[in-house]
Amino acid sequence: MASELPAMKWLIFGCGGVGGYFGARIAQVPGQKVSYIVRNKALAALKEHGVRITSICGDVQIPAADLGPTLDSQNLDKEERFVADVIMLGCKAWEAEGCLRMCEPWCGPNTLVLPLQNGVEGLSTIKEIVSSWGKGHALAGCCNIVSAIAEPGHIKHWAANPPYITFGEFAGAPTERTQQVKAILDAAPGMEGHLEDDALAKIWEKFTFICSTTAVQATTGPHATQDVIPQIPELYLTWRTAMTEIINLCHSYGIKYEMEQLEKRVEALKAAVGATTSCSRDLWNGKPSEVDDLLGSVVRMGKEQKVPVPTISACYGTLILRDRIARGETLPIKAPTEGHRVLGPMWGAPSA
The missing domain is CATH 3.40.50.720 (NAD(P)-binding Rossmann-like Domain)
Structure with a gap:
């Protein structure tokens, strides 16, 4: 009581x-x-x-x-x-x-x-x-x-x-x-x-899901909500491939991950209508994000453990610039010349 x-x-x-x-x-x-x-x-x-x-x-x-x-x-x-x-x-x-x-x-x-x-x-x-x-x-x-x-x-x-x-x-x-x-x-x-x-196994299971989902969502855009991913064959294949890469990484550390958990996460995707990860939302909104703590860490651990993670690595490479812009890092980027139509958190909406 x-x-x-x-x-x-x-x-x-x-x-x-x-x-x-x-x-x-x-x-x-x-x-x-x-x-x-x-x-x-x-x-x-x-x-x-x-x-x-x-x-x-x-x-x-x-x-x-x-x-x-x-x-x-x-x-x-x-x-x-x-x-x-x-x-x-x-x-x-x-x-x-x-x-x-x-x-x-x-x-x-x-x-x-x-x-x-x-x-x-x-x-x-x-x-x-x-x-x-x-x-x-x-x-x-x-x-x-x-x-x-x-x-x-x-x-x-x-x-x-x-x-x-x-x-x-x-x-x-x-x-x-x-x-x-x-x-x-x-x-x-x-x-x-x-x-x-075995809390670490459960945390790795969640980590696998959130990384793979962020990789697909953040790269694709806000319309790729969790329920949409399994409905689009190309997105779903990318998501499953990313999941498998991190599961292999998990196993390399001796952390338990049973493949039936992956299938449960597929059902979780389908049920999460309109859901997006906080990391994806931060990237889209031009805010500092956890992309390095998530995808970046997978790339680093993959290198350390000699476990290939090409899908996560590719998505991380496409997203990290957004995060660095949001953090105000000095980058070799010049403002567009007048008349160029550039979309994104750095430049804002194009003029009519």
């Missing part, structure tokens, strides 16, 4: 599609106090209105009074200190290391650190950082949700029903404290918590 659950303090870095959604759901469980680390407009919105979720699993508003302290990421040295029971990283993969280091003052001896980023390269870094603190305990984790910020403090969730968090120990059986987190996630409405004995 919810009344028997331990009261916990949750510190969530970020109030976007991941941290905002799962934090609000956890805040619905009696005894749970959720705090966010945010900045600028999100900071103002959470302090005034709290966090609001519009979801296919049911809408919810968590008033500011029902949240824990909302912390300003740009002035953390002035913010209230408390020991968090769980630190959850709801930021992007490339931000995770820096965000985690900012959370160190709120980490106690028994604090659990739960990353929810896409990708597998950064997990060892999370574990090493927490170990270097001499306090806290890092878990392996990821999540499955299709959501985005509608406006600061307001998250819209429209696919993946219900969303879930996959997590577990890096090795060995779950600790009692990890099992308590599982019980709280089970009690949270509009989501599930999947505590896995």
Whole structure:
């Protein structure tokens, strides 16, 4: 029963599609106090209105009074200190290391650190950082949700029903404290918590899917939603080939991936009407993306393990320029001469 659950303090870095959604759901469980680390407009919105979720699993508003302290990421040295029971990283993969280091003052001896980023390269870094603190305990984790910020403090969730968090120990059986987190996630409405004995295998399974889907979607364009991919033979073949490449890479590390999981992902594609990956959306919108953490990491690991990944490598090569433009990198690109019609996040819509 919810009344028997331990009261916990949750510190969530970020109030976007991941941290905002799962934090609000956890805040619905009696005894749970959720705090966010945010900045600028999100900071103002959470302090005034709290966090609001519009979801296919049911809408919810968590008033500011029902949240824990909302912390300003740009002035953390002035913010209230408390020991968090769980630190959850709801930021992007490339931000995770820096965000985690900012959370160190709120980490106690028994604090659990739960990353929810896409990708597998950064997990060892999370574990090493927490170990270097001499306090806290890092878990392996990821999540499955299709959501985005509608406006600061307001998250819209429209696919993946219900969303879930996959997590577990890096090795060995779950600790009692990890099992308590599982019980709280089970009690949270509009989501599930999947505590896995082999969490790394589950994270790699999700990684395989998100990489392959992003490779096809982001390269093709916004019309290639997940349900469309299996309906177009050329897209579907590219997607399956990419999946197979990453599955082979997974096996090279001794990570279990059973081929029946691939067929389950085909059914997941068909059911995800209108769904797109967050990495694809960021690339299309001219924002910094996780393309290097996803596709780039596959290319690097493939080279390291001597596993060919030509499909992923080709897609990565076509997409990385968009990401570098979004990050403001100095590139040998010149603005088009007058009259040229150029589309894309760098130049905007063509003139009539």
